[in-house]
Amino acid sequence: MSRRVLVAGVGMVPFAKPSAAQPYDVMGEGAVRAALRDAGVAYDTVQQVYAGYVYGDSTCGQRVVYQLGMTAVPVLNVNNNCASGSSALWLARQAVESGAVECALAVGFEQMPPGALGAKWADRPNPLADFDTTLRAAYQVDDSLPGTPQYFAAAGVEYMEKYGMKPETFARVSVKARTHAANNPYAVFRDPITLDDVLGSPTVAGPLTRLQCCPPTCGAAAAIVCSEEFARAHGLSPKVAIKAQTLQSDHAGLFDKRSPMSLVGTDVTRAAATEVYEKAGVDPRDIKVVELHDCFTVNEVLTYEGLGLCPEGGAEEFILGGDNTYGGRVVTNPSGGLLSKGHPLGATGLAQTAEITWQLRGEAGGRQVDGVTLGLQHNLGLGTAGVVTLFEKVS
Secondary structure, three states: OOOOEEEEOOOEOOOOOHHHHHHHHHHHHHHHHHHHHHOOOOOOHHOEEEOOOOOOOHHHHHHHHHHOOOOOOOEEEEEEEHHHHHHHHHHHHHHHHHHOOEEEEEEEEOOOOOOOOOOOOOOOOOOOOHHHHHHHHHHHOOOOOOOOHHHHHHHHHHHHHHHOOOOHHHHHHHHHHHHHHHHHHHOOOOOOOOOOHHOOOOEEEEEEEEHOOOEEEEEEEEEEEEEEEHHHHHOOOOOEEEEEEEEEOOOOOOHHHHHHHHOOOOOOOOOOOHHHEEEEEEEEEEEHEEEOOOOOOOHHHHHHEEEEEOOOOHHHHHHHOOOOOOOOOOOOOOOOEEEEEEEHHHHHHHHHHHHHHHHHHEEEOHHOOOOOOOEEEEEEEEEEEEEEEEEOOOO
8 A cells, every 4th residue: 555544434324124214315424424523524525435335326425425515526336236335445545545535435325125135127137147157057046035145055055065064053153143233233133142043043045044144224334534644634633544455356267166155255255355464464363353244144154264264164163162252363243243233235344344443443332342453344245346454553
């Protein structure tokens, strides 16, 4: 990185079920106002805006920020599937790092319909068509079931066959997620659940039960990033910086592998994490808190290894030994993650950013992880977009 990029402020609104949520423009405005208050700056100091969302018409970003002021700044709308929010942050960080601007805003929001995700455009080529073909070659797809859970069910089956992990170990991730979410006022689901609750909930696909799948939710989150020069000029003292960040898509040969684990982004996660660690000169063992993309329990398990938090094939021991929670090696998803907090697609990456920022500033309340100086964020969109961001505490 050529210029240090500081996180001046973060904000989000409590996530909600679709039946109880406000419209996207109300949620988005609320998240931006919270980030501006946190940073201690006015909207007219923002020089570029990047807005991440998936389900919405063009220029939704303008609709959100025009409520704060019409300042003629560029507003870019970003759709990168479930990684849209982190992709917006990636662009905002690039703009500040390059010197193109001194202050940029990334906002993510989603007003989601109830029920499973589905294609919205049946009259044109499906961007996941090659993924679907490859999945069918490796897994018995049931056309009567939603498609997305079957990708992760197939990846879970592949992992169990490869490493001998028990199905109930996936379920333990949901129990851990709810335990963490109990201390997060922004999470939708905060009541504790037991292993029997998870295993006894209706089967969705393969080893996945309903309580191992993230719920469709609505929400918004935002982050303001700036240069050190901007911070000094405005009397700001941000306590968090982006130490390293990367966004990657798939490498050649993905479809030849016929691996569901690879189709859901395991290879992208590993490559992105490796690049971030190399850029930052950091060992994953130095990281004590991680917000990762647990859209399904299977993905959290795969991501442990992709991020280098445990050895390849070592996820079951990692989980059973309590190394993924307080008192263990690293606290994963202190927010409760997508499984408990919910997954409003465009907002997820920036909600993760808010949580890591609060952790590094020592402001996470009952979720606070002790002795945190580095925090890692991982956000993944099928198709594929994988973002890994390493944040650091600054004095």
